[in-house]
Amino acid sequence: MSDTVFKLGLIINPFAGIGGALALKGSDGVEIRAKALALGAPKKAADKTGLALAEISELKSKAHIYTAAGEMGEDLVKALGFAYTLIYQPTEMQTEGxxxxxxxxxxxxxxxxxxxxxxxxGTARNVCHIINNQLPVLGVPAGCKIHSGVYAITPQAAGRVLAQVIQGQIVSLNQAEVMDIDEDLFRQGRVNARQFGEMQVPVELHYIQAVKMGGKESDEMVLSDIAAQVMDIMVEYPEHYFIMGSGSTVDFVMQELGLANTLLGVDLVKNKQLVATDLNAQQLLDYVVNQPVKLVITLIGGQGHILGRGNQQLSPALLRYVGKANILVIATKSKLNSLAGKPLISDSGDLQLDKDLAGLMPVITGYRDQVLYPLADLS
Structure with a gap:
């Protein structure tokens, strides 16, 4: 190879995100992965990596990939026609950290x-344990938990950043935090996130996500106004099922309703009464098919994601059935301000759906108060 060829390392965690749509709240652990596979959960990490590599398809002659065997990278790069060198062979079919x-x-x-x-x-932690600051890294978001700042905002965005790096358009690097949470506590509705290190990532502010801003909203008066508006809508549409997404803002609405809530899961409400809790993707579809339905979701503070982060139970099939007009995004204006002008992001796993959802999105910010905020078209 010529010295001018870009040497790209590639690692795919084949089981990343496998527990998301099944409401298993993570993919760490042999038992969780085995359960997800037994329930028929598809492995999507390779497909998402393929979306990233598609962005550099015209740069194949300028890149050589170093990767692991099978599903950890080799299968994908061979299928896409990249030149590659095999550097590691896992001993078991079900790979581990x-x-x-x-x-x-x-x-x-x-x-x-x-x-x-x-x-x-979890994958970011594994990579950080070995790499630390010894070389630049870039994460393709494919897991259930994406708190770390080393990930691009979508798989395609990762590919676009990579294309710029290969072409020498990005030369500066930032230190980004590697965060993770305790999955056992996560499944009990508790978030215990901490920093495990830092790694260097190429800088492109539109495409690299911020570290998630944690903590409950402090302005209870504003949240009460938001909750009152949602409850008015429930009264106006008594025949509708209301899918209540995850997050502390939605949790506040459920508290105002006097209903038990799965903070890190998805619940179902009708006539202001709890119908079902902590539903997975298929269960949600089974409940609402052929029924009128609305979806209540919020955004991740500091990042702007409304779909694809911690709510993979909201499958593309469900979102298409709900329709953009029936999606109620709720957030305080201070939470929107924390985005510093960055748009909302949908990373649903369906490129056409994300494109269809793009544009101005009404966001409920108080009682009879909403703002139009852009949802990015990253296609």
Missing amino acids: SDTESAAKAILAQQVDLLLFAGGD
Whole structure:
């Protein structure tokens, strides 16, 4: 290879995000992955990595990929026609975090220019444990939990950043935090996130996500106004099912309704009464098919994601059935201000759906008070 060829490391966690649509709240652990597979959950990490690599398809002659065998990278790069070198072979079909670390160690030895990896916060932790600040990295979001700042906002965005790096358009690097939460506590409705390190990521402010801003909203008066508006809508549409998404803002609405709430899951309400709790993707579809329905969701503070982060139960099929007109986005104006002008983001896993949802989105910010806020078209 010529010295001008970009040396790209690639690691895919094949099981990243496998528990999301089934409301398993994570993919860490042999038992969780086995349960997800037994329930028929598809492995989507390779498809999402493919979306990233598609953005550099015209730059194949300028890049050589160093990757692990099988689903950890080789299968995908071979199918896409990239030149590659195999640097690691996992011993078991069901790969573990230790395989990610071993692959990262082997890639590090190749002195690559950048490591692209696909997964969630657990994968980022594994990569950080080996790489630390020894080379630049870029994450393709494919997991259930994406709190870390090392990930691009969508798989396509990761590819666009990568294309700019390969072409020498991005030269500066930022330190980004690697965050993760305790999945066992997460499944009990508690978020215990902490920093596990930092890694270097190429800078492109439109495409690299911020670290999630945690904590409950402090302005209870504003939240009460938002809750009152949602409850008025419920009274106006008594025949509708209301899908209540995850997050502290939606949780406040449920508290005002006097209903038990799955803080980190998805619940179903009708006539201001709780119908079902902590539903997975298929259960949601089964409940609402052929029924009128509205969806109540909020955004992740500091990032702007409304879909694809912690609410994978809201499948593309469900979202298409609900329709944009029946999506109620709720947020305080201070939460919108925290985006510093960045648009809302949908990373539903369906490119056409994300494009269809793009444009101005009404956001309920108080009682009879809403603002139009842009939802990005990242196609």
